[in-house]
Amino acid sequence: MLSSTSPRPVTAPALPAPRGPLSSAVLAALRGISAAPHAAEIPPGAVGQADPYGEDLQLALYCCYELHYRGFAGVSDDLEWDPGLLGLRRQLEQVFLAALGADVAGGTDVAAEIGALLVEPVDAAGVSHHLRHAGQLWQLREYVVQRSLYHLKEADPQAWVIPRLSGPAKVALVSVEHDEYGSGNPDRMHARLFADMMTELGLCAEYGAYLDAAQATALAEVNFMSLCGLHRRLRGGLIGQLVTAELTSSPASDRLVRAMRRLGCGPRAIEFYAEHIEADAVHEQLIRHGVIAPLLAAEPELARDVVFGIQASTLLADRFADLLLSRWAQGRTTLRNPLPELSHRR
């Protein structure tokens, strides 16, 4: 099916500003200022001493991964498979993975983890609860900006896992991905609906436009998806991430629809989350019964990784929510760069 509108030009995003020694090394290599960094060329101890969830490491990792998606403007496509960058990426991944492994409970009881996600807490204090009842338009726009690093590539990180599955699990996952990509209609692609929402909210809908504005806590969620998607060894983790996203999405999307209605947002803005209420109610069922059940029947040893994926993505989501809610409670922006076209409070 053809789009009703003319295709948008495909542009690679601009390189971001560095946030420390690791991201400086990666960005220098991407700019061609230095040869791609070899592990030995990074300041001694820089990787080991870096905050695993911090701005420098997460931006460095994000830039390494972006080479596998759309790359950056002016950066050679060849660098995607540069051994120096891949070597550094591996070191960054190991620090990130070690921190996540230490910070989650672990285990192998997938059913218990999923059961916990299927309970709807009426007294929860999350971002969508806040936005629904008390959120202001500037807060909603900031939330959309932070989430844009994922949603403008929505479903892409999960597509990496397709060749790593087989049989019924693969078929069900592709059904979900097909829906994410608009079920054959380019105008209904979820990334496109998100871009339409950004435009309606007066934001720039270009891919990667807000990389400099996004906090490490937002980048870490995308990095975790890319990490699990790009490593076959972590395919169970990717499925855990996906099930967490799908199972928690519908009720939260409903709250965001109500938030937007309360704030007087237009129909193109509301449509993104309205679509996710219905789509993710289906995806929940397809992932639970169509992907997880046959996957664990065929590869029961993946249960530990699925649990890890659920717990790690929950941890990262909680960190993101904590940051937004604590900053907003103080009336402060959550963005590294304030939105230029926005008066900060409305």
Add this chain to the structure above:
Amino acid sequence: MPPDMPTEPIRRRIALTDDGPILVHGPIEVVLTDGKTMISDRAVTALCTCLRSSRYPICDTSHRRRVRNVTARGSGSGMDRGGRGC
């Protein structure tokens, strides 16, 4: 139709779930009680069976058990995940 085409009927798959909606495969047209029709072009549509959906007849996960004072989440903290939208 060519004479050698198979005449096996094309059956729609309808899957029941133990805790929630009925999953109907294929684009569907649902006739509502007031006689109006609702169209869903999804590959799979989840139809509400608990009658609690605010988007009835489409499932919005309102069938889920609602609890207070969540302390026993598998890994969560009681924070929601925002609209992760995947």
